[in-house]
Amino acid sequence: MRFLSGPHVEEAREALSRELPDLEIRSLRLGEQGWDNHTFVLNEDRIVRFAKDESFQARQERWVLRALPEFLPLDIPRLEWVGESILFTVYRRLPGVRLAEAWQSFDLWQREEAIDRLVEFLATIHSTLDLAEAKAHGVSLEDARYDFVRASMGSEGKWWEAARPAIRRIDALSHAPKVLHNDFHGENILIDPATHRVTGVIDFGDVAYGDPCIDLNYLCEFDLGMADRIARRYEAAGGEPVDPQRILDLYFLQTLDEYLDPDSPEIERIGFHRMLDEYVARFGLH
Structure with a gap:
């Protein structure tokens, strides 16, 4: 499993294009950075998080987001794509x-x-x-x-x-x-x-x-x-x-x-x- 070298927009764009060749990337910019991931805003309506290293609990996060019921008292991110050769997750961006x-x-x-x-x-x-x-x-x-x-x-x-x-x-x-x-x-x-x-x-x-x-x-x-x-x-x-x-x-x-x-x-x-x-x-x- 590979990781981004840092919060670099062009490197993230290249990784997304390799992993999701059918994805239209109209815009990509840095989002608010986390402790264990590099965050980007994709097309202003999705969030992409690239793991910094193995400490990011991608498997566990994927499980919990899929295990939670569709109807909850509050909205939560819903997974759309998960990287294979480089560890990232894509969710629809929540407003607010x-x-x-x-x-x-x-x-x-x-x-x-x-x-x-x-x-x-x-x-x-x-x-x-x-x-x-x-x-x-x-x-x-x-x-x-x-x-x-x-x-x-x-x-x-x-x-x-x-x-x-x-x-x-x-x-x-x-x-x-x-x-x-x-x-x-x-x-x-x-x-x-x-x-x-x-x-x-x-x-x-x-x-x-x-x-x-x-x-x-x-x-x-x-x-x-x-x-x-x-x-x-x-x-x-x-x-x-x-x-x-x-x-x-x-x-x-x-x-x-x-x-x-x-x-x-x-x-x-x-x-x-x-x-x-x-x-x-x-x-x-x-």
């Missing part, structure tokens, strides 16, 4: 803007509606996707160990005073594993800018299985006060009962782990620092 860019313009009602729709979506995929089938297609465990946090547990300061009881709580309790989106942050959620309604979810390349609260904790990125609502709505939408404290613990530990990750870009570490301080100021040591 990223929720992360629009959240601050939402009023309270719009925020609550957005959270409710996202929780319903997660409850649907968690209850729909078969765990045994996922494992058979190479989907791996997301064990939420937060190794960077655990390696630094001797550190001092308010973050660590909050991290120690959070680690004890998540180690003492678990929920039945589900197939997870596993990257459910605001950059992967689309909204209609005219109505402020959530419309779609993208990027299933990190699909894994594990505690459903791993997916749910991403929603605390928008409002830390939503954990109780998230837990209630998840159960009402057909999900198994979950502990709102666990959602908060996983949010805090995941944020701290990403802050400690030496590969995290500095601009993102600044955001993580703010999120950690907000969490400790709001909830104290509990």
Whole structure:
């Protein structure tokens, strides 16, 4: 299997022409780049993702996108083509803007509606996707160990005073594993800018299985006060009962782990620092 040498439009155009000789390429430009793929916009109505290396879970993503039912609470990418000699995937482009860019313009009602729709979506995929089938297609465990946090547990300061009881709580309790989106942050959620309604979810390349609260904790990125609502709505939408404290613990530990990750870009570490301080100021040591 070959890979692109980088985010190069002409190289991508040549690869697409070789793999899909009947495809009309009217335009091709760079899209927003991912951690493990080079992204291009094809003819303004399709997204093409070329894997950077073997770490891109193409097989697993293909499985989950095909396994999900046709009718879901929100739109998802639908696979159209998959490369053979060079690893790429082509999907129809979903309309909308990223929720992360629009959240601050939402009023309270719009925020609550957005959270409710996202929780319903997660409850649907968690209850729909078969765990045994996922494992058979190479989907791996997301064990939420937060190794960077655990390696630094001797550190001092308010973050660590909050991290120690959070680690004890998540180690003492678990929920039945589900197939997870596993990257459910605001950059992967689309909204209609005219109505402020959530419309779609993208990027299933990190699909894994594990505690459903791993997916749910991403929603605390928008409002830390939503954990109780998230837990209630998840159960009402057909999900198994979950502990709102666990959602908060996983949010805090995941944020701290990403802050400690030496590969995290500095601009993102600044955001993580703010999120950690907000969490400790709001909830104290509990």
